[in-house]
Amino acid sequence: MKRSLVAMSLALAAGVAGAQQTVNMPIVIELSGAGAVSGTNFRDGAVLAIEEINAKGGILGRKINAPQSDTQSNPGTSRAQVQKAIDSDPYVILGPVFSGSVKVNMILCQQAEVPQITGAEAADITQAGNPYIFRTSFGQQMSMPKIANYMRDGLKAKTVAVLWVNNDFGKGGRDTFVKEMAARSIKVVSDISTESGQVDFAADVVKLKGANADAIFVYTNEEESARFLREARKQGIAKPLIGETTLLGQKVIDMAGPSANGAKGHVGLSADAPLPAITQWKEKFVKRFGYVPDHNGIKGYTGVYAVKYATQKIGKFDRKELAKALHGMTIKPEEEPGILMETTWDANGDIDRISFLAEVVDGKQKIVQTLPKLGK
Amino acid sequence: MLLWQTSQTINFAQGEFVMIPAFFVLGAMKFGGLSFPLAIAVALVISLLVLGLLFKRAVVDPILPHGMLPLVISTIALAILMKESVKEFYAADAQPFPAAWATTNLDLGGAVVSVQNLVIIGVAVVAVIALQWFLGGTKTGRQMQATAQNPTLARVLGIPVGRMVLYTFLINAALVAVASFLVSPIYLAKFTNGETLGLVAFVAAIVGGFNQVRGAIAGGLLLGIVDNFVAAYWSAQYRAAIPLFLLIAVILWRPQGLFGRAEERTV
Numbered sequence: 006m007k008r009s010l011v012a013m014s015l016a017l018a019a020g021v022a023g024a025q026q027t028v029n030m031p032i033v034i035e036l037s038g039a040g041a042v043s044g045t046n047f048r049d050g051a052v053l054a055i056e057e058i059n060a061k062g063g064i065l066g067r068k069i070n071a072p073q074s075d076t077q078s079n080p081g082t083s084r085a086q087v088q089k090a091i092d093s094d095p096y097v098i099l100g101p102v103f104s105g106s107v108k109v110n111m112i113l114c115q116q117a118e119v120p121q122i123t124g125a126e127a128a129d130i131t132q133a134g135n136p137y138i139f140r141t142s143f144g145q146q147m148s149m150p151k152i153a154n155y156m157r158d159g160l161k162a163k164t165v166a167v168l169w170v171n172n173d174f175g176k177g178g179r180d181t182f183v184k185e186m187a188a189r190s191i192k193v194v195s196d197i198s199t200e201s202g203q204v205d206f207a208a209d210v211v212k213l214k215g216a217n218a219d220a221i222f223v224y225t226n227e228e229e230s231a232r233f234l235r236e237a238r239k240q241g242i243a244k245p246l247i248g249e250t251t252l253l254g255q256k257v258i259d260m261a262g263p264s265a266n267g268a269k270g271h272v273g274l275s276a277d278a279p280l281p282a283i284t285q286w287k288e289k290f291v292k293r294f295g296y297v298p299d300h301n302g303i304k305g306y307t308g309v310y311a312v313k314y315a316t317q318k319i320g321k322f323d324r325k326e327l328a329k330a331l332h333g334m335t336i337k338p339e340e341e342p343g344i345l346m347e348t349t350w351d352a353n354g355d356i357d358r359i360s361f362l363a364e365v366v367d368g369k370q371k372i373v374q375t376l377p378k379l380g381k
Numbered sequence: 382m383l384l385w386q387t388s389q390t391i392n393f394a395q396g397e398f399v400m401i402p403a404f405f406v407l408g409a410m411k412f413g414g415l416s417f418p419l420a421i422a423v424a425l426v427i428s429l430l431v432l433g434l435l436f437k438r439a440v441v442d443p444i445l446p447h448g449m450l451p452l453v454i455s456t457i458a459l460a461i462l463m464k465e466s467v468k469e470f471y472a473a474d475a476q477p478f479p480a481a482w483a484t485t486n487l488d489l490g491g492a493v494v495s496v497q498n499l500v501i502i503g504v505a506v507v508a509v510i511a512l513q514w515f516l517g518g519t520k521t522g523r524q525m526q527a528t529a530q531n532p533t534l535a536r537v538l539g540i541p542v543g544r545m546v547l548y549t550f551l552i553n554a555a556l557v558a559v560a561s562f563l564v565s566p567i568y569l570a571k572f573t574n575g576e577t578l579g580l581v582a583f584v585a586a587i588v589g590g591f592n593q594v595r596g597a598i599a600g601g602l603l604l605g606i607v608d609n610f611v612a613a614y615w616s617a618q619y620r621a622a623i624p625l626f627l628l629i630a631v632i633l634w635r636p637q638g639l640f641g642r643a644e645e646r647t648v
Contacts, residue, residue, distance in 0.1 A: 037473040037572075041473040042474045045474060198618055202573065204568040205568070207609055208610075208612030208617065208620065209613075211612075212612070231569060232567070235566075235569075239495040239497055239567070240493055241486045260475055260477045260569055
């Protein structure tokens with residue numbers, strides 16, 4: 006009896022010691038449903054960073070423990086999963102990517118004072134006064150002006166048609182885009198909403214052809230973008246198809262096949278960016294996971310390294326201090342190579358860094374121009 | 382439709398039956414290293430065995446004697462099992478699926494027509510004509526029809542009813558496999574594809590007439606045209622609702638379907 010009590014005490018002590026040597030960073034992400042492409046890339050990017058950091062001894066001597074849970078691309082499920090993650094006393098929460106999910110679960114992180122590193126891009130997420138939300142990519146209020154400028158200066162478009170997905174991401178993007186078009190006197194002649202998970206775009210393409218706009222702006226999630234591109238090609242649309250990272254990402258190109266060729270637009274992040282750090286990261290990713298990542302992989306990867314860098318700066322695991330430190334922080338690749346590109350977070354948790362104009366050529370995303378940080 | 386007529390089987394996993402053969406192809410190419418044409422042939426055989434023979438033997442035969450409701454629930458469970466299995470063992474995200482034909486377009490008098498669409502329409506027309514000919518023009522087909530109309534009398538007349546029902550399941554499996562190979566290059570292969578396809582197929586069958594193959598085809602055409610016209614010329618937002626309004630109207634005013642035959646049953 007005595008012996009078993011001693012054994013139990015030793016096991017318990019060992020368990021406690023083990024727990025003390027890890028830091029809990031749950032990944033709550035879209036692993037199924039309409040956001041599976043984005044979520045899987047984000048998750049794998051984060052896992053790659055965590056494996057690298059753990060192999061080098063972790064953060065401040067503690068290895069990262071990152072349990073994964075699937076939001077099923079469903080806001081309700083994401084809220085339950087974030088609550089579950091909060092109950093496990095996390096240091097930060099990584100994800101989700103879908104804006105609709107983040108909108109309903111970020112309040113939980115705020116109440117629990119847990120920093121949340123998200124891949125979501127809807128404009129209003131960082132405008133709600135939540136000091137614990139941090140982006141890993143541009144918000145729409147940052148990216149849409151760049152696209153609008155490209156429409157006006159690059160394409161010389163006078164009229165434009167908009168096709169968008171009717172969820173928080175799509176609606177936020179559509180509203181911001183239409184506002185930017187009005188500011189540049191470009192007329193929106195067709196405004197088409199589509200459903201998340203939609204498989205048949207035949208009628209939408211017919212409508213777009215009828216609108217006869219100078220350019221078509223496509224703002225849907227990755228899988229829908231690929232299906233749309235296939236249908237647009239099938240119906241022989243000749244007008245420029247313009248989009249953001251969700252139209253020009255490598256996963257979309259892989260799914261759409263040759264139909265993606267010719268699509269153009271602005272990408273806040275790109276796995277094909279002509280930067281040595283990104284190229285090396287992409288090679289590591291492909292070697293580890295066996296597929297070519299899209300921009301969401303960079304979001305997950307750099308998000309983890311941002312947490313590592315900021316934690317090392319404050320010298321302790323303190324959630325409140327971490328959130329404070331990240332606001333206004335600039336991380337340069339010379340100081341933290343894992344950040345890949347110089348990145349700044351503002352007081353709202355919005356991000357600023359260089360971005361790119363891209364085009365799909367021969368089944369590959371080709372960067373045609375690098376745009377500077379907005380703050381420069 | 383075929384299954385209902387011959388064995389009174391309502392299959393709520395029919396959408397998933399269309400979803401899964403595409404993954405048989407992708408699996409044969411990825412894990413078996415087969416070429417695309419060979420993978421199609423292998424997937425067709427697997428579909429016949431799994432979605433035809435195994436489905437009948439393992440699900441329908443043991444459960445149908447207990448009534449329609451247990452079978453309906455079983456096929457709903459089967460649909461979930463198939464979806465989750467694909468998600469778990471293959472992929473949760475959409476997969477590109479190769480097209481067995483050119484993805485180019487033809488210019489017909491100024492109208493752009495894709496070769497893909499022409500192939501799909503051509504295969505559908507051939508499949509319908511072949512099926513109609515088989516059911517009406519061959520001895521086996523007529524025996525299947527007799528089984529559908531009155532299995533007891535068919536058995537008395539010496540028709541091997543069990544075998545006829547099995548043929549129906551095999552034909553159903555072959556048709557869903559062909560449908561899967563045709564739509565997956567456009568819709569991409571994804572574990573959730575069955576939800577949309579299954580719902581549309583049911584609505585089409587009920588609108589057209591559940592007890593007539595011709596009715597189901599007409600229902601499908603009508604639904605496709607209404608869906609696309611509504612989205613293109615009226616409202617893309619309400620496109621999904623219109624077919625359901627059509628369904629409600631048909632159930633209210635013509636429950637046998639637009640081209641269906643009124644049936645009476647003892648309850």
